[in-house]
Amino acid sequence: MTASLAHIPIWRSDETLYSWAAGFHTTFGNNSARDTGARLFGAEHASKERDAPTNLHHFVTATRGELGDVTSILLSRSPISLFIPFLPRERQKVFADRTRELDGSGWRVLCGMPASRLGDSTALHYCDACVEEDMKTWGLPRWRLPHQLAGAWVCIDHRLPLRTVIAKGWNWTLPPVASVMDDRPSPDLKQAESLSRMAALALSLVGAAPLEIGAIRQAVLIGLRDHGVTKWTHPIDKLQLATWFAQSPIANWMRSSKGPWQRLASGFWIHDLLRNRVGDHPLKWMLLWSTLFADEDEVASHRRFTSPGSAPYWDASGQGTIWGASSVTVPPDIQRVITEAATLEEAASSLGLTVFSLRRRLAELGTSARVFRLGSSLEHRRSRAMAAIGDYIAEHPTCSRADIHRDCKAAVSWIRANDPNLFAQAVWLIDDKQSRQLQLLSDPAF
Numbered sequence: 001m002t003a004s005l006a007h008i009p010i011w012r013s014d015e016t017l018y019s020w021a022a023g024f025h026t027t028f029g030n031n032s033a034r035d036t037g038a039r040l041f042g043a044e045h046a047s048k049e050r051d052a053p054t055n056l057h058h059f060v061t062a063t064r065g066e067l068g069d070v071t072s073i074l075l076s077r078s079p080i081s082l083f084i085p086f087l088p089r090e091r092q093k094v095f096a097d098r099t100r101e102l103d104g105s106g107w108r109v110l111c112g113m114p115a116s117r118l119g120d121s122t123a124l125h126y127c128d129a130c131v132e133e134d135m136k137t138w139g140l141p142r143w144r145l146p147h148q149l150a151g152a153w154v155c156i157d158h159r160l161p162l163r164t165v166i167a168k169g170w171n172w173t174l175p176p177v178a179s180v181m182d183d184r185p186s187p188d189l190k191q192a193e194s195l196s197r198m199a200a201l202a203l204s205l206v207g208a209a210p211l212e213i214g215a216i217r218q219a220v221l222i223g224l225r226d227h228g229v230t231k232w233t234h235p236i237d238k239l240q241l242a243t244w245f246a247q248s249p250i251a252n253w254m255r256s257s258k259g260p261w262q263r264l265a266s267g268f269w270i271h272d273l274l275r276n277r278v279g280d281h282p283l284k285w286m287l288l289w290s291t292l293f294a295d296e297d298e299v300a301s302h303r304r305f306t307s308p309g310s311a312p313y314w315d316a317s318g319q320g321t322i323w324g325a326s327s328v329t330v331p332p333d334i335q336r337v338i339t340e341a342a343t344l345e346e347a348a349s350s351l352g353l354t355v356f357s358l359r360r361r362l363a364e365l366g367t368s369a370r371v372f373r374l375g376s377s378l379e380h381r382r383s384r385a386m387a388a389i390g391d392y393i394a395e396h397p398t399c400s401r402a403d404i405h406r407d408c409k410a411a412v413s414w415i416r417a418n419d420p421n422l423f424a425q426a427v428w429l430i431d432d433k434q435s436r437q438l439q440l441l442s443d444p445a446f
């Protein structure tokens with residue numbers, strides 16, 4: 001039977017489970033990391049599982065549930081919390097089942113973290129300024145959760161680059177109190193801005209509901225075209241995507257820093273990420289999102305990440321459109337080619353595409369080829385008819401409505417059949433002139 005602890009220290013603000021255990025070990029431990037591991041987690045080597053020891057049920061019993069249950073600890077006290085929203089539906093279920101079972105695979109494995117090779121389980125991160133404050137508040141430093149998340153390289157509170165401790169042995173360690181020389185290059189202004197956005201995005205995903213990776217992917221594809229990173233006329237180009245990303249402030253910073261994420265700076269992973277049907281490492285999605293939408297309001301952009309289908313999308317010029325409204329993302333010249341062509345085959349061949357890829361691209365933009373041609377050809381024909389009438393009026397300033405009916409027969413009959421109200425708009429200039437003439441004629445002075 002698991003013995004519960006005589007005294008259960010409370011969480012120190014947003015510290016991690018490992019931080020709590022290391023603090024407990026420092027204060028109440030008898031100098032043996034193994035004893036503390038066995039006492040808290042029923043495993044002598046528990047200190048090595050820094051994200052969350054396998055037997056969390058033991059911990060919940062030992063702490064009499066006063067620090068939360070297995071699920072709440074994983075969702076709010078462990079860097080794993082960032083991975084859970086990215087798990088596909090089936091894995092979410094496996095994860096939920098595992099929180100009820102006393103034994104099973106480790107939490108990191110369950111979240112696919114080791115396979116990614118992007119995280120370093122021996123690395124722990126802290127901020128100098130935070131440690132200084134912690135010493136004043138508690139007399140003991142903490143490992144803060146926001147600092148241990150994938151994608152967090154700066155402290156959001158102090159805008160300082162995080163420092164790293166590699167803790168390889170079986171031990172419960174806390175951040176060093178005496179600051180050491182910092183010889184790392186500090187980020188420039190733009191890099192600092194990007195790093196801060198990333199850290200905030202990571203934190204906003206802690207404890208979030210399962211993410212719709214498919215919708216995020218779709219939003220990214222549209223965003224890439226909106227921002228002119230990829231061209232609508234060509235297949236998504238691996239090199240083009242990589243070049244764009246490699247020039248971003250965050251990629252520049254990653255190149256100069258040390259860590260397993262360094263290899264992402266080249267941007268060559270983006271193409272695969274967008275093509276794969278399954279999800280990938282959270283870090284990749286976060287990097288892509290925060291770089292692509294760096295100009296958007298931070299809070300709105302992060303909200304859209306967790307709910308890309310429902311949140312309003314504010315584009316760079318501030319015009320709110322509902323995300324998924326597609327035809328606006330097709331450049332006007334391409335739109336014209338598609339709608340003016342007699343068939344989709346003809347459109348595809350003048351764009352240098354196969355019909356299959358044209359269809360697929362329109363589908364990516366959330367529309368079918370038929371609907372797109374129907375919708376935009378209506379709009380196109382409408383504006384063509386309006387322009388024909390407008391040109392005629394400009395050339396014949398004194399014309400009457402009858403003249404327009406006679407000389408712009410095709411345009412008029414199309415407008416009357418498809419959009420009767422529009423006709424009034426097209427001829428409002430005439431109406432204006434005629435009513436003025438009527439007024440003049442009826443003036444008794446003449």
Ligand SMILES: [Zn+2]
Nearest residue numbers: 127130155158
């Ligand atoms: Zn800090």
